[in-house]
Amino acid sequence: MHSIFLPGFALVALTFLVWCRLYAERLGQMRRDRIRPQSVATSAQMSAKLADSRASDNFRNLFELPVLFYFALMVAAMSGQTGALVIGLAWTFVVLRAVHSLIHCTYNRVMHRFSVYLLSAVVLWTLLGLLVWRLI
Numbered sequence: 001m002h003s004i005f006l007p008g009f010a011l012v013a014l015t016f017l018v019w020c021r022l023y024a025e026r027l028g029q030m031r032r033d034r035i036r037p038q039s040v041a042t043s044a045q046m047s048a049k050l051a052d053s054r055a056s057d058n059f060r061n062l063f064e065l066p067v068l069f070y071f072a073l074m075v076a077a078m079s080g081q082t083g084a085l086v087i088g089l090a091w092t093f094v095v096l097r098a099v100h101s102l103i104h105c106t107y108n109r110v111m112h113r114f115s116v117y118l119l120s121a122v123v124l125w126t127l128l129g130l131l132v133w134r135l136i
Contacts (some may be wrong), residue, residue: 004082007090008073014098015062021105022055058104062097069093069124075131089127096120 029035029050040046047053069090076086097120103113 003087004073004077004090007087007094008070010091010094011062011066011069011097014094014101015059015066018055018059018062018101018105022059025052025055026050054108055105058101061104062101065121065124066097068128072124072127072131075135079131079135081131081134086127086130089123089130093120093123093127096123 029052030037030040033049035049040049050056073090076082076090096116100113100116100120103109103116
């Protein structure tokens, strides 16, 4: 049963890595360009002054669909639905989100990123649909 939480921890680890990249890039640019912290106090000011928002944008993405993923893991654990199919779908979602983050934070080709995003969303909706189906 506890193995259902491992994909969740893996996604948390991915979120942490993107967070580290976000702050390394942001603080590095602020230092290089001598940007005062108060001059980027709002998101509008920040987008006007900071050139690269890939890591920041990806960090925000990791709090969109993944919220439903964490919910799915809790439903799976609480309802005892921790078989190979559910765990396989969970790991597939995490791997696809990692690929999405890699694309987003590096070369950022939109159609590559979107294709992986869409596939991860289909996996997540399949996981949620399976959990609901088994509950009813």
